[in-house]
Amino acid sequence: MNIIDIQNLTKYYNKSRGIIDVSFSIKEGEIFGFIGPNGAGKSTTIRTLLNFIYPTSGSATIFGKDIVKASKEIREEIGYLPSEVNYYDDMKVKDLLIYSSKYYKKDCSKRLVDLSERLDLDLNKKIEDLSFGNRKKVGIVQALLHEPKLIILDEPTSGLDPLMQNVFFDMLLEEKEKGTTIFFSSHVLSEVQKLCDRVAIIKEGKLIKVETMENLSKSHFKNVTITFEKGKPFEIELDGIIQKSSDKKSLKLLYKGNSRALIEKLNELSFKDLLIEEPSLEEIFMHYYEK
């Protein structure tokens, strides 16, 4: 079953572009990453899904319900962490979390303490006095507290130290175990790599690709580094070479194609050393962005 289903969603702010013709769906129980540089339209998509803003055209459903017509109903079962966490400055952490939980007809008092302890969050501090990272923790607890069916996280890890990031990722995986669907946006690729089942890549408002993590990292991309013999540089022409860079000592290729063809080509040449490796996700993404 699709938890989120987005059909040709387009959003313009007056005349400036938000997102254009975005379509994808997220299955139940999935951790779905939404990747793109700043200003690509990640937050616009999320805000449209939550009906903070109205779509210019296209439509979307969450839990099979229309995001505009059934927004309130949908939000009963959603936990949302905004990219910038801002709360009422007159409240203590505890006040905010209790206030938040009262909107859902559930008793969350035990979970409140549990989650806060795990994130090392002081419940009695005023939110005003919290650092950026600690404020983010309040946001995380707030989003997970009522055990929603769908958790939407907009750039969740910014401001968290690596230790807390791990705790947070563990929490998300636990939620996934329970069958919760998680949709999160990020421009930090390594965190997507660790967690997500699938990712959607967005650039300048347009969806470029939806791919399983597995396929993406094993996308037949090869990083090839050829070290020349002294004073004998050469060039290679071959189908499937996406990027080329060379200096006096070596030639670097980003190659997508048949490995055998590459080896055969290399066989004709003499070189000192050869390194063929999986490219990092960053390199794959950089490639998408540059297109």
Place this chain on the structure above:
Amino acid sequence: MLLFKREFKRNLKGLIIWSAVIGGLILLILAIYPQFAKDQEKLNIMLQAYPESMTKAFGMDKLGFDTVLGFYAIEGYLMITLFGSVYAVMLASNILSKEANEKTIEFLLSKPISREQIISQKLLAIVTNLVILNVIVAIVNLIGFNLSKNNNVETETFLLISLAPFILQLTFAAASFVISCIVKKSRSIFSISLAIVFVTYFFSIISGISDKYKNLKYISPFKYVDAADIITSKEIRPLYLIIMAAVIIIGGVASYILYHKKDITV
């Protein structure tokens, strides 16, 4: 009613301060009256010493200091109409725009609450606060009037001059609330609303002074609830009531429509 409770709690401090200040000032003014009343003759001479335009502007031509009600209408009524309106405008222009300004609206809108519920509960918080302020002032008036011996204030008149400022405040509150649904920046909302209060107050004075500008009274809500008029005619003129009711209703309804359609970005 979660949001209503929250708003009420959040604004309670302001309500207490404004009630204490306005109520306190009125009580102080009324407490002086018994002293005044003793020297009635001197007082009337003093009144005549004022320039005519000034007595007109403040409605002193229709009322005198010979009754406590007249004294209140001239000296005390302004506190609850003008300052009460300033309070109403502050509350109404802030209550919704604050969420956008401090970006807490993202939190609120992600909860299962409809925009209509947000508007309803915030409006209810405004009305509740204004009711409490006006009830406190009415009680203060009741005490203040009883301090003097000639406290022959008719119940009907008393109710009218207690109700009129409330309707006035609601009018200003509705106007500034609807502005806060349109304008993005919170600070400019408060400035605009405050300007409306003071400019219309200014109009009410001008319209009293000069016959040339007397039609300005139709665009000044302060004239609609003029104490001298209410006390002498024992009514708020139906036309004025209709205008204020229209502003309140249109403002309220427009708020729902505008906020429903609004793209909320922070």
